[in-house]
Amino acid sequence: MSEQILIIDFGSQYTQLIARRVRELNVYCEIHPYNNIPEISENVKGVIFSGSPCSVRDEDSPRIPIEKFRGKLPILGVCYGAQLLAFTEGGFVTPSENREYGRANLSKVNSLNPLFDGVDIDSQVWMSHGDTIKDLPESFEIIASTRSVNVAAYHVKGEDTYGIQFHPEVTHSTDGKAILRNFIVNICDCSQDWTPAHFIDETVEQLKEQLGDDKVVLGLSGGVDSSVAAMLIHEAIGKNLHCIFVDNGLLRKHEYEDVLESYKHMGLNVKGVDAKDLFYDELKGKTDPEAKRKAIGKVFIDVFDTEAHKIQEVKWLAQGTIYPDVIESVSVKGPSATIKSHHNVGGLPEKMNLKVVEPLNSLFKDEVRKVGSALGLDEAILNRHPFPGPGLAIRILGDVTPEKVHVLQEVDYIFIQGLKTANLYNQVWQAGAVLLPINSVGVMGDERTYERVVALRAVTSVDGMTADWCHLPYEFLAEISNTIINKVKGVNRVVYDISSKPPATIEWE
Structure with a gap:
């Protein structure tokens, strides 16, 4: 140790x-x-x-x-x-x-x-x-x-x-x-040898001892935490790690295909599951943010459980839990007041009767990235902005439909690609678009329109606990707004969110 x-x-x-x-x-x-x-x-x-x-x-x-x-x-x-x-x-x-x-x-x-x-x-x-x-x-x-x-x-x-x-x-x-x-x-005479390389060597040895020849199942999200957890476990047990990546129909444009492609090059044993229709059916008519989060969590657990049972003799469930989650659960004052239900796989261990392995539960987020870099994790995943577990469902205010998801995916794609093209992406901690439950009057050509409004959100932060709205250049915002209105059918107005956290939260729901 x-x-x-x-x-x-x-x-x-x-x-x-x-x-x-x-x-x-x-x-x-x-x-x-x-x-x-x-x-x-x-x-x-x-x-x-x-x-x-x-x-x-x-x-x-x-x-x-x-x-x-x-x-x-x-x-x-x-x-x-x-x-x-x-x-x-x-x-x-x-x-x-x-x-x-x-x-x-x-x-x-x-x-x-x-x-x-x-x-x-x-x-x-x-x-x-x-x-x-x-x-x-x-x-x-x-x-x-x-x-x-x-x-x-x-x-x-x-x-x-x-x-x-x-x-x-x-x-x-x-x-x-x-x-x-x-x-x-x-x-204290500490030797200062706790580096990403040291952590990797020590953790892989511990995982080999802990897991032996057992099979492990892990739900990938496309984010850095689950990806680094997967790479560490893969280093220890190879093909005995079975990863499942669920398409809930609420991902960003092309994300399902892009993430699966990224994982192919990492040597991971990954199965993609298209479950869009199951999630859309469960979300139908739900407008309350908490109801939407719980519906998504329920379907995810059901889908993941079904897929995991197709793998014979799985004994472990791997999770990308990181240190702040652990600290929060045993803090002096106990868990803080719930602002929003967090979408995670907390119900899975009990439902599936599996032991849990959490190789990142001693690391902060920035340390996870350093370990991922040392492991050679794909840059597109390593430096990816945080993305909410419920995906675009909580960026669509009101009920969720496939048509609304499509509109928001198009808007979000223009915004994120624009940030990357303008070399602004890495200056922003998290960015995305929100589809508002209102229409506004506009003019296109000589005709009156009455179409959707979208809000753009970009924040700077260290850990997401507090955040400030990002002061993006006016010229960039003007260009993105113009592109969205011209290219995304059904949107005629773009606004920019200039609220900080607190008092606002980063996501709208």
Whole structure:
């Protein structure tokens, strides 16, 4: 097993960002909630205590048995984590006289301390705390201050335990990455060998051991997650992996044929299933977004189950689950409120009585892409924009019909191909078109028209949790609008969505 850093999550909004920064240093890490800490294995090299929206002064604030770690592993407490360490040893934590949020600068730095090696006075840090450590326990020493926070960072004498009251993981802390590197590489002595190549070698060996000669079935979507999962499993068990790609009639123009063609060159054992009519029949008359999502999920499970049973003696169901899904399911506060039902194959393991294998469940999305690149995944799939599981059904507001799907496919094709031709595709995180349930008056030639309206949507984002509308050039939008209206029969008006997430979502339904 790889060396790892254990991150104890006390509910901070920044916890995932800490993990991403650690992994950028080619060191594996895992996030575990404070109330579900695993047994500490010998490959754990250090521990990070996260921040929290809570106050250590509150009786019901998150607590852990700190003696489990103190003196046994290097510890870095961040904000709440730092306050908890100090408070537990008798330090005095009080509401800040000057609540410090946002940018601050270090006015004192002990550059001889290994945590602050290479960090200069006046280095900018990002504060976000309502409490502050007023007095430290006797064995604790201050190693950094700002003008308004005396204990910006401390070190426990005689052991590798540190606390900082700012967030090194955010980009606003200009030396934050250097501080994390100092802790992880210099103090925890991590070797920084967790690379895509290392992950592939380790995962393939684990899959060989886990799966043996068993058969595995996997539902491909054409997206990067399921494709990379398929390639890893294929590396381990070859033809014993059976992939199924279902055409639900809600894919983009030519997508079914293009994706199957892409997979042919990857050596995968893939079966394409044309189930368009089954999905259209189940969607008939349904206008509520949730009803549409559930109908699509139901038919997918039925079709997939039928096809999988045609393969003899399948024992495993492979899924492209990634790490944020895992974190969400065991987070400090439990799964977040449902904004939309997510279309996945969650009901399949129970229905099919199969064991589940998830080779990507320790990776973030950007890491999945790096692994895919190292495996030689086709560029068209590797850099493909995210596409919703329910496909065009949730980009057709109102009921779904084959005629509406055809119109939207044509519009979407012009938009996406236009982005690629204009070299804008890779600057956009996700793009697509939406067919609105309204008609508008227009003029074509000398005749009045009363036809459909489509909305174009393009956003920039890192992970889809937040997104901003993409400021595409006016000239490009004008050209695309003109092409759509001239070439797609039944559309006479094009609008552009300039809503950000939040408050809007990326998809309209």
